[in-house]
Amino acid sequence: MNHRARVLRRYFRAGCTVILVLSMLSLSSCSGNVGVGVSVGVPVGNHGFMSVGTSRWY
C-alpha cells in the first residue's frame, strides 16, 4: 500500500471515529429524555352515568 492510501485510510478512520463519538454524545444528551408534552386540544366527551348496577364490565 502506498503512502497516499495509508494516509487516506487514516483520515477515513479518524473521520469515522469523530462521527461515532458525535453520535454517542448526541444520543446520550437525549437518552435521559422522557415525556411528550403535546396538547391535543380535543374536548373530552360525556362521562354519562356509570352505575354499579351494570354487569357489563367484562
Next chain:
Amino acid sequence: MPGCVSTGTPDTSGMSFSATPLPGKIVWNDLLTEDLDSAKRFYGELFGWTFESTTAANGRPYLLARSGTAYVAGLLSVAPRSDGKKLSRWLPYVSVADVDAAVGRATQSRGTVAVAARDVRIGRVAAIVDPEGAVLGLVRSRIGDPDDTTTQAAPGRIVWTELISNDPAAAADFYRSVVGFETRTIERRGGRYTKLVAQGVDRAGILQNPADQWSPEWLTYLGVDDPAAAASRAEALGGRVLLPVSPGIREGTMAIIADPSGAVLVLQKVST
C-alpha cells in the same frame, strides 16, 4: 436538536429500555390538565409520585412524574378553551414503527388528526382521533421504549390501557390497521373482551361501552393496593368517584374516578 427541550436531564438510570422500539406497547401517558397545581398535589398524595419541572415544546409547564426510580407519566398544563369545553384527560401513547405512516393509515380508516406528526423530546409523535372520537397518541422513540421490566405492574404505575367503544369490532379493525395490533377476543364474566396484542404480549383492551351516554375514550388504569381506600382518598383530595368499587364489577378490583380537573382514570388493584 429537536425535542431536547427539557431544562434538565431526567435521570433514567432506574429504568431499562429496549434496544429497539416495541410497536404496540403503550410507552407513555400524559395527563393534560387545566389545573396543574391541583393535579400535582392530587397525584403526589394519591400515588406518592414526585415531580420534576420542565417545559413542553409549546412553552407550557410540564411535570415529569416519578414513581420510585421510574418516570411514569407527564403532567401538562393546558390553557382552558374559550368555549368552556373541558380538556383535562389522560392521553396514552402507543409505540408505532413509523408515526407518519400510522397517521396516514388512520386518516384512510376514517380517523382524524388531533396533532400532526412532530418531533419532541421522546422522538416523533402525533395524536389521532378514531372514528368514534377516542384520542390516542402515537410515538416512535429515538432511544427504544421502556421495557417490560421497567413497566411491571405495581402501585403507582400505569398498569393497563383500555378503549371504551360502542363498536368493538370496528375499533379492533381500526387499531389493527393503524398500529399493527393482532386482536384476540375472549369470553369472560359472561361477556366479550378484545385484547390488543403485539409480539405475543397483551398491550391494551377494548370493552363494549358499559355505561349510558359515555363517549368512547381510552382509559388509563393506575395500580393501587386497595381501590376502595384509594377512591376514598381521591375524594378527600378533591377528586370525584364516578364508579365505586363493587363486588359485582370485576370482583371489586377497580374504581373509576375523576381528578380535581375532571380527568378520568381507573384505580386498579394490583398484587404487591
